Amino acid sequence: xxxxxxxxxxxxxxxxxxxxxxxxxxxxxxxxxxxxxxxxxxxxxxxxxxxxxxxxxxxxxxxxxxxxxxxxxxxxxxxxxxxxxxxxxxxxxxxxxxxxxxxxxxxxxxxxxxxxxxxxxxxxxxxxxxxxxxxxxxxxxxxxxxxxxxxxxxxxxxxxxxxxxxxxxxxxxxxxxxxxxxxxxxxxxxxxxxxxxxxxxxxxxxxxxxxxxxxxxxxxxxxxxxxxxxxxxxxxxxxxxxxxxxxxxxxxxxxxxxxxxxxxxxxxxxxxxxxxxxxxxxxxxxxxxxxxx
Numbered sequence: 222x223x224x225x226x227x228x229x230x231x232x233x234x235x236x237x238x239x240x241x242x243x244x245x246x247x248x249x250x251x252x253x254x255x256x257x258x259x260x261x262x263x264x265x266x267x268x269x270x271x272x273x274x275x276x277x278x279x280x281x282x283x284x285x286x287x288x289x290x291x292x293x294x295x296x297x298x299x300x301x302x303x304x305x306x307x308x309x310x311x312x313x314x315x316x317x318x319x320x321x322x323x324x325x326x327x328x329x330x331x332x333x334x335x336x337x338x339x340x341x342x343x344x345x346x347x348x349x350x351x352x353x354x355x356x357x358x359x360x361x362x363x364x365x366x367x368x369x370x371x372x373x374x375x376x377x378x379x380x381x382x383x384x385x386x387x388x389x390x391x392x393x394x395x396x397x398x399x400x401x402x403x404x405x406x407x408x409x410x411x412x413x414x415x416x417x418x419x420x421x422x423x424x425x426x427x428x429x430x431x432x433x434x435x436x437x438x439x440x441x442x443x444x445x446x447x448x449x450x451x452x453x454x455x456x457x458x459x460x461x462x463x464x465x466x467x468x469x470x471x472x473x474x475x476x477x478x479x480x481x482x483x484x485x486x487x488x489x490x491x492x493x494x495x496x497x498x499x500x501x502x503x504x505x506x507x508x509x510x511x512x513x514x
Contacts, residue, residue, distance in 0.1 A: 225285050228265070229276040232257045235292050245434030248301035248324040249309055256302055260295065263306045264288045299435040309357075314366075316359050316389050321381040323444040325359040327421045328497035328504050329475050333360070336367045337417075340471060340493075340506060346416065347371045351465065353406060353420035353458065354378075356444055358386030360419055361399050374413065376404040379443055406454065407461045414467045421475040422454035423447045451479050452486055459487060459512065466509035475504045 225231050235257025250256045258272050264287045267275055280288075294305055303309040303324040309316050311330040318324055336344050347368040352361035352375045361375035375390075377383050383401050390399045404410055406422075424447040425433070437445070447453050455476055462472045473495075476483055480494060480502035490512070492505040 226279060227276065228261060228272075228278050228280065231280065231285060231288050232261050232272075232276075235261065235288075238292055238296060242296045244296065244299070245436045248303055248326065248436065250302070256295070257292070260291050260302055260306070261288050263308075264291050269310070300439050301436050304439065309359075311359055311363065314359070314363065316357050316362075317385065317392065318357055319385065320439065321379075321441065322357040322385045323440045325357050327360060327475055328495075328499050329360055329419050329421055329473060330363055331497050332473070332495060332504065333363045333367045337471070337473070341368075341417070344368050345370050349415045349467075350374075350417040350419070351376065351410070351413070351415045353418060354422045354444075354454070355386055355401070356382050356421075358389040358399070358401070360421060361386070362389060362393050362395060364417075364419065365393070365395050365398050368417075371398070371416075373399045374402055374410070374415075375399055376402040376406075376410065378403070378405045379441065382441070382444070406457050407465055410465060413465055415465060415470060416467055417471050417473070418462055418466060419473045420458055422458065424451045424455060424475070424477045424479055426451040450482055450486075451477065452482060455479075455483065456486070459490070459507075462507075463509050463512035463514050466512070468509060470509045472507045472509070472512065473504060478502050480505075 236253045239253035239256055246256055250259055262269050265284060301324050303318050304320055309318045309325045311325055316325050348370050350364045350371045350373045355361050355375035355377045358375055361373050364373050375386060380403055386401055390396055402409055423445050425445045427449045430446050494501045495504045495506055497503055
């Protein structure tokens with residue numbers, strides 16, 4: 222603890238420690254400074270968006286020890302910080318997470334901040350929606366907030382993931398609006414039809430899976446691995462989505478940075494690629510009428 226007196230001191234310690242350990246980021250933060258700041262603020266129970274006002278706040282020995290233990294676990298266990306804190310954030314929305322689900326991160330969440338405008342002309346237009354490959358339930362919950370008139374199905378093949386989703390749905394008191402369904406993509410959805418389907422399916426290529434940093438290998442493989450070219454689940458979604466959309470319905474799918482592979486695999490589809498912080502190669506939109514029948 223020598224030389225550690227303030228929040229600033231301990232954040233600097235974390236940055237130095239994380240860089241020396243060559244940690245991998247990408248589960249809510251993208252660099253050592255943001256990761257050290259997040260873990261410090263979480264451990265001290267300070268608002269996560271108020272680092273500046275607290276930088277020169279003095280810390281007691283117990284506070285310092287608590288933060289250092291969290292830093293040490295991050296380095297030793299090589300787990301994403303979200304698994305250590307049992308929380309992840311998408312904008313202002315907090316979600317419970319553990320090793321049963323991937324850490325929530327989705328460009329679709331960015332698009333839902335504006336309620337998918339201009340492709341959805343008003344929140345009342347969506348009365349039924351599906352979050353396919355729901356994982357922690359995060360996108361289903363965001364859908365419920367963006368479209369207050371909508372009944373939402375949240376489907377996932379993994380029963381463990383659905384248990385985490387159930388906790389998050391309960392935390393937001395949305396049990397009456399979000400139905401959790403165990404399903405291998407559309408397999409258990411029978412003749413259901415929706416105004417909107419969103420999906421953040423597994424899309425990591427096999428070759429990349431073999432090279433993932435240890436932090437990513439802590440996440441469930443089933444939620445990441447997309448087969449040889451990353452499009453195993455995407456192909457099924459594109460082939461079957463029209464059967465589950467109402468006339469004029471929308472399909473929004475996240476595919477990482479796989480635009481080139483998607484367009485090569487489906488050259489006849491008129492994809493609309495949506496602009497996100499990751500660029501215009503991560504999320505596509507199609508109407509029911511544009512999908513193969």
